[in-house]
Amino acid sequence: MRGRRAFIVLAFIVVALIASACSSSIASDGTTSSDTTSSDTASSEVATNDAEAAVASQDGAVDSEVLDAGEETSSGEQIDPSIEANDVAFSEQCGAEPAPLGSRVDVSETGSRIGSGSLDFGQANELEVELPDNGIWITADPAVAGGWLVVLQRGSSVRVSPDGVVTSAATPGDLPPELDSAGNLRSPFRLHGLFEDPISDGRVVIADDIAAVLSTPTDFYQHDVLGDALEAAAVEWVNTCTGESGQIDIAEPDVIEGISPILADIDSDGQVEILVTLSNSDTGARLAAFELDGSSAGQSEPIGRGNRWRNQLAVGAFGPDGEVEIIDVRTPHIGGTVQAFRQVSDADLGPSLVQVAASDDRYTSHILGLRNLEMGIAVDADGDQFPDILVATADRQRIVALTRTSDLDAELQGWEILSERELDRDLTSNIATQEMTPGRASVALADRTTLRIYSE
Ligand SMILES: [Ca+2]
Ligand SMILES: [Ca+2]
Ligand SMILES: [Ca+2]
DSSP: OHHHHHHHHGOOOOOOOOOOOSSSSOTTTHHHHHHOSSSSOHHHHSOSSSSOOOOOTTTTTOOOOOOOOHHHHHHOOOOOOHHHHGOOOESSSSSSSOOGGGOOSSOTTTTTOEEEEOOOOTTTTEEEOOOSEEEEEEEEEETTTEEEEEEEEEEEEEEOOOTOOOEEOOOOOOOTTTTTSSSSSSOTTGGGGGSSOOTTTTOEETTEEEEEEEEEEEEESSOOSSSSOEEEEEEEETTOOOOHHHHHHHTOOOEEEESSSEEOTTTTTOOOOEEEEEEEETTTTEEEEOOOOOOOEOOOOOOOOSOOOEEEEEEESTTTOOEEEEEEETTTTTSSSEEEEEEEEETEEEEEEEEEEEEOEEEESTTTTTTTSEEEEEESSSSSOEEEEEEEESSSSSEEEEEESSSSSSBOOOOOOOEOOOOOOOOOSEEEEEEEETEEEEEEEEETTEEEEEEO
């Protein structure tokens, strides 16, 4: 056992995991072209010219902002994982309850983007808050119940009270974890020190004492749509209670195309599996689940051609009768389909991930080139205690709440629209949720300089 991991034998991690990094810019209206293109390759869609990533104009006018892919890459490479280990706090407990939601900075500590609590998304009150700049990343404010921290496009951040009062979050103690002390967005993934070779912008996820991260950077697959040119060739995991560890290597030509795995009990046997998105240049992306020992817990069919990605969003009781399902958005850059999968086991063929629902192709959960993979999130949006999906339309001007149904005949095969909310402009942030009071969820998002908080 490696020494550093031996140290962890008695450890349990109590720090909140950090929300996904955002890139330093928003692709803005670039997605309009990507929605109509026949390819979602980075070379065609992520401009690499030397234009500074212009901050979008605050009047909502169309701007010519483009991503500087080189900048994205270099910013990712600046991260020194060794620094992050020092921030880890340990205790000597195993199996401790996770910290209450209100103290966390995101709802995705397992990588499965499901918020706690319920609201009626269609009827919820909408509080509009004007921001001094485009909002690009939102988290619950760990210091103020019902409050939010909003990272702005220029790199500063603000604190927004539950009733919409905006104050600067300029002092270091106030900074949300996505900002460094110089005000730059960064990938602040503490706990990287647990692992041997994590990807620099990888999020460590944790569930049931298992911490996992995408690791072993590779440039084998040059799709480059998630903020840099590197993907992962392995998943590392560590049991933070026992110190046991393991690594699941992915053979070429596949890579893992993502920021984090999802840890979830996909087969309902009480043990978590590791879900990743495997991609290659021939057949595109497919979902793949692994047991901790590396054996397969099922894979989906691939999309069928290269440079086609899918954004794995959540695993939970999404099925019409509460069945455990995996939700993703297929090809979010070119007209995304919200899909649901279940693990099915065959005595001869073993487990596989079988698609059981697929919406029409009007949705997105990601802007090409950004590290914000959370323009879709799960939360109970109708009060029946089962999670639903909030996702943006492809133009990012509406947020739609979808729920699973057993009706496979309609156009929305296996999905039903619960409600829609219209934005004034296009979504520029993640869709964030928090449990404001026990059982009551609120949802926050930004369409450029307007922060919208939905709550009851
Ligand atoms: Ca990457
Ligand atoms: Ca399991
Ligand atoms: Ca529901």
